[in-house]
Every structure is written in C-alpha cells, then in structure tokens.
Amino acid sequence: MTDARTPKLSVRGLTRRFGGLIAVNNVDLDLRDGEVHAVIGTNGAGKSTLINMLSGEMPASSGTITLKGKDVTHMPQPRRSRAGIGRSYQRTTIFPEFTVLENCRLAAQAQSHSRPWHIWQASSHCASSLERARIALGRAGLGVHANTHAGSLSHGAKRQLEVAMCLATQPQVLLLDEPLAGMGSEETERMLGLLGELRSGHAVLLVEHDMDAVFRIADRITVMVNGSVVATDTPDQIRVNPVVRTAYLGEEQHG
Numbered sequence: 001m002t003d004a005r006t007p008k009l010s011v012r013g014l015t016r017r018f019g020g021l022i023a024v025n026n027v028d029l030d031l032r033d034g035e036v037h038a039v040i041g042t043n044g045a046g047k048s049t050l051i052n053m054l055s056g057e058m059p060a061s062s063g064t065i066t067l068k069g070k071d072v073t074h075m076p077q078p079r080r081s082r083a084g085i086g087r088s089y090q091r092t093t094i095f096p097e098f099t100v101l102e103n104c105r106l107a108a109q110a111q112s113h114s115r116p117w118h119i120w121q122a123s124s125h126c127a128s129s130l131e132r133a134r135i136a137l138g139r140a141g142l143g144v145h146a147n148t149h150a151g152s153l154s155h156g157a158k159r160q161l162e163v164a165m166c167l168a169t170q171p172q173v174l175l176l177d178e179p180l181a182g183m184g185s186e187e188t189e190r191m192l193g194l195l196g197e198l199r200s201g202h203a204v205l206l207v208e209h210d211m212d213a214v215f216r217i218a219d220r221i222t223v224m225v226n227g228s229v230v231a232t233d234t235p236d237q238i239r240v241n242p243v244v245r246t247a248y249l250g251e252e253q254h255g
C-alpha cells in the first residue's frame with residue numbers, strides 16, 4: 001500500500017461551517033484501493049460532518065472532493081452513489097419486515113434507478129439487482145440468512161446487513177460510519193473479518209470509536225481534533241505521535 005498509487009478519492013481543503021463554528025477545517029485526505037483508512041477523534045471532532053460531505057448528504061462550505069480524478073464536490077448524493085461512493089449509517093436503515101435479501105435488492109435498485117418511484121415497478125423483474133444483492137449478501141457473510149426477516153436478525157447481523165446493502169450498490173469507495181457500535185466481542189470479530197476482506201477491491205473509510213479495533217484493522221489512521229487533521233499515518237506511527245497522544249489518546253486514557 002504505497003503512497004505512489006493514485007488515490008481513489010482525494011479531498012483537499014475540505015471545510016464545513018455552521019454559522020461561526022468550523023466543524024471541518026481545511027481537511028486533506030487520500031483514500032486508496034486496498035486500504036482501510038480510519039478517521040478517529042473525540043466527540044464533536046468533525047468525523048460525521050466529514051463523512052456526510054464525502055457521501056454528498058451535506059454540501060461543503062469550501063474545498064474539493066475528487067473521485068478517480070473527477071471533481072464530485074457538487075454532485076448530489078444519488079449521483080455520487082452511482083459514481084461509486086457508498087456509505088453505511090450509524091442509524092439503521094433496514095426495513096425490518098422485509099427479508100434480508102429484499103433489503104439488499106432494494107438498496108441495489110435504489111442505486112441503479114435515477115428515479116426512485118420506479119423501484120417498485122421494477123422490483124419483480126430486475127434480475128441484475130437480485131444478482132447484485134445475492135453477491136453482496138455472500139460477501140457480507142449473510143447468504144444463509146437471505147430469507148430471514150431483517151427485523152429478527154441480531155444487532156451484529158443487522159450491522160452486517162447495512163454493509164451488505166452498501167456493497168449491493170457496487171461502490172469503489174466505502175464510507176463506514178461506526179459499523180462496530182453496540183457490538184459484543186464475537187460480533188466485533190466477525191465484522192473485523194469482513195472489513196479486512198472488503199479491503200480487496202475497495203478504498204474503505206472507517207469512522208469508529210473502538211480504538212482497539214481501529215488499531216488492529218486500519219492501514220492508515222487520520223486523527224481529527226476540533227475539525228482539523230492533526231496527523232495521518234500508519235497505526236504504529238500514530239500510536240507514538242506526541243501530538244496525537246496529547247490531543248487525543250491521552251484524553252482517552254484518562255477519560
């Protein structure tokens with residue numbers, strides 16, 4: 001994973017203001033294929049705002065976002081999704097009364113149709129969406145649960161389904177917002193295994209509070225404090241970075 005490779009997603013000078021507050025301040029970031037790139041920071045550091053701007057759900061105040069060399073800064077979220085940026089959410093977005101496969105197929109169809117009201121019309125005969133959904137479920141380790149009602153899945157399996165729904169949109173960049181939240185140790189291990197496999201074929205951005213997991217899985221870590229990036233490096237270098245230790249890890253140890 002060398003810096004010489006062209007990043008799949010590049011962010012330069014990305015800034016978001018809320019009135020007088022600068023929630024994300026002049027952030028540079030490069031996401032590369034084959035890497036899990038974690039973004040960590042204390043509460044309010046700007047991680048969610050950053051991910052919302054990358055996915056297209058929130059406009060940037062200034063700065064640029066480039067996907068495979070193309071400026072997508074002002075591209076709306078649905079087009080950005082079709083261009084290859086997929087995300088999972090902190091909140092659950094599944095339909096509990098539908099099966100696992102149906103949830104995944106809807107995600108695939110919503111992404112492939114520019115007009116969402118065509119989803120239902122197309123659902124009975126959209127073989128390619130079904131195929132994409134099945135592949136995504138298999139990749140997320142949920143193939144055996146395809147016909148289970150999503151509402152009856154365990155918490156961990158629901159988070160896996162969120163990732164599968166994201167995969168069904170066939171993204172090249174995966175933005176994962178706290179995929180380990182609320183998980184027990186067994187579920188965490190399963191999700192970490194999945195994230196490790198997702199490296200292949202994707203550039204993965206991981207926003208996560210579980211530091212043990214982040215330091216185990218990440219190839220690169222960016223540390224944010226008060227909206228600004230204070231360091232981007234390998235986990236080993238971040239661990240010993242004095243600025244990071246003071247600004248963030250020190251706070252955690254004593255918090």
Ligand SMILES: Nc1ncnc2c1ncn2[C@@H]1O[C@H](COP(=O)(O)OP(=O)(O)OP(=O)(O)O)[C@@H](O)[C@H]1O
Nearest residue numbers: 018021022023041042043044045046047048049050
């Ligand atoms: N819609 C908004 N309007 C005004 N201020 C906002 C808005 N969204 C976020 N903020 C502020 O921007 C700052 C960054 O918030 P953000 O949610 O991005 O942080 P975070 O790092 O994701 O925090 P957490 O780890 O708690 O999720 C905070 O001070 C927050 O209060």
